[in-house]
Amino acid sequence: MFTGIVTAVGKITAIERRGDLRVTVNCPFDPGTIAIGASIACAGICLTVVDKGGRAGDAWFAVDVSAETVARTANETWQQGAKLNLEPSLRLGDELGGHLVTGHVDAVGRVADWQPDGGSTRITIAAPPDLAPFVAAKGSITIDGVSLTVNTVDDRPDGAVHFAVNVIPHTADVTTLGSLRQNGEVNLEVDTIARYLNRMQALKTVT
CATH class of the missing domain: 2.40.30.20 (Elongation Factor Tu (Ef-tu); domain 3)
Incomplete structure (x- = not known):
């Protein structure tokens, strides 16, 4: 779950076609706070972190984007250099600053x-x-x-x-x-x- 309160803007730095899309996103997060398997909303889409790296303030993470997700989201979301609104998933006890968001695009x-x-x-x-x-x-x-x-x-x-x-x-x-x-x-x-x-x-x- 998310709140719709964006914490950073990331940028797609690499896209690899391997059945699904493997998308790498550069971001100002601390990679030490990103867990493999964690959910991050990217432009409103809940995606699972499958790899990460970099350093605090200049990190990157990778997600796999299925053909179904690509088909149901805005065309320009999945392009090299595209900027994405980022929000890590809501933790119990966090402030609900926006409203409850699932990360499932309608x-x-x-x-x-x-x-x-x-x-x-x-x-x-x-x-x-x-x-x-x-x-x-x-x-x-x-x-x-x-x-x-x-x-x-x-x-x-x-x-x-x-x-x-x-x-x-x-x-x-x-x-x-x-x-x-x-x-x-x-x-x-x-x-x-x-x-x-x-x-x-x-x-x-x-x-």
């Missing part, structure tokens, strides 16, 4: 609009129809691993949904959200509570 969204809003930036994301029931104003959503609050929701005639979030300057500076561009793809994960409530409602309707 859909790929697209940046539909990007406008200054006071000192912040208002980003509008276009999401597919199957995500529409899970997006609610003042609810939580994860964009590329970052926990954000939904400000507005606009249901579209084709069943898709556009929703807007505000990104404050600090978040833009310490995550990859500050470098998003028009029509760029993002990994989306809906709030876990919304997912279960939708499932319960579906079963209630059937019975």
